[in-house]
Amino acid sequence: MASFYGIKGKKLQRYYRDQLSEYKNWEHCTDARKGLIFPQNIGPYLSIDETSLSQGELYTVVTNKEARGKKGTLVAIMEGTRSENIIPLLQKIPQRLRNKVREITLDLAGNMSLIAKKCFPLASQVIDRFHVQQLATEALQEIRIKYRWEAIDAENQALEEAKASKTNYSPEVLSNGDTLKQLLARSRYLLYKDQQNWSAEQAERASLLFERYPSLEKAYQLTRGLSWIFSNTKDKLYAFARLARWNEKVEQSGFKSFNAIARTITLHHNNILNYFDNRSTNASAESFNAKIKAFRAQYRGVGNVNFFLFRLMKLFA
Incomplete structure (x- = not known):
């Protein structure tokens, strides 16, 4: 223009x-970054999450799910994530409006849970299933990365020995054309997917991977098992029993990283199980964060935070 x-x-x-x-x-216009609240946008179903506006500065964002990312979505946006700073701001919203909130979705962060408890005391807290599944996926990838570093070290050592003995070294090439190091690097994305969604090439790669590293297959099955519970269980009691059995399998597997996930589920099981009441997730909050990032990219960053918040207010509040 x-x-x-x-x-x-x-x-x-x-x-x-x-x-x-x-x-x-x-x-x-001069103090927007300290916090903006829009009580008129409160609804029975909220999400709370954090987002970054500029230079890694985090803001806590409360959104109304029923607005579906349009006008009336933004309930509050406040600088920082410290509960002692956020709670007083949200408590400026009249108690009668805050008591209308029946459910609030959030991640596993303790400060978010405390904010929800203090500001929306009548709301049921629902920990987002995808954050729980992400922990399992990260644990699986951690095992893959460990094996990849071992393969890199083994190849470097073989190269040094070949150089010392003045011989040629050729790494083993598997039936699909990958070396062991390449196999572990290229298996990253297939481990995110369900087995039935693998392409023929990924299925071949997975077969070679699990043949060489049976513990990776066991960890993959644990990850998919957790995802299956969330996707295929409707009753809260059945979900509780299935998560308990999943925890037992984790204990038997001996994976330290998965044991940490099992403890997390045990500690937060009430809020995790609340997912099975309405199958609510924090997807709306993640979608809103994506809109903020796209808006920020359109302006090639945030030079004036107050003005950026003014534009967000105009669009979403």
């Missing part, structure tokens, strides 16, 4: 900010 009118882009941007947008007349 600036080039069409023959002016500099930054000049047009400044003119829009200072003259056309009414930003200068906004009551929060």
Whole structure:
């Protein structure tokens, strides 16, 4: 638009900010980053999450699921994630409105749980299933990465020995054309997917991988087993029993990283099991975060945080 009118882009941007947008007349134009709340947007189903606006600075965002990422979505956006700073701001919303909240989805962070408890005391807390599954996936990838470093070290050692003995070294090439190091590197994405969604090439690679590393196959089955519980269980009591059996399998496997996940599930089992009441997730919050990131990318970063929050308010509050 600036080039069409023959002016500099930054000049047009400044003119829009200072003259056309009414930003200068906004009551929060100098202190928006401290926190904005919109009590009128409260609904019975909320999400709470954190997002980064600029230079890694985190903001806590509360959104209304029923608005579906449109006008009325933004309930509050506040600088930082410290519960002692966030709670007083959210408590400025009248108690009668906060008591309308029946359910709030969140991640495993303790500060988010405390904020939800203090500010929305009547709401059921639901820990997002995808955050729990992500822990299992990260544990699986940790095992794969450990084996990959071992393969790299073994290949480097073989190269050094070949050089010392003045012989040629050729790494083993598997039936699919991968070396062992390549097999472990290229298996990353197939471990994220369910077996039935593998391509023929991925299925061949997985067969070679699990033949060489049976413990990786065991860890993969544990990960898929946890995902299956969330996807195929509808009753809360059945879910409780199946998660208990999954924890037993983890204990028998001997994987330290998976033991940490099992302990996490045990400690947070009430809020994790609340998922099976309405099958609610934090997907709406993640979607809203993605919109913020896209908006930020469109402006090539956030130069003026207060003005950026003004634009978010106009679009989503």
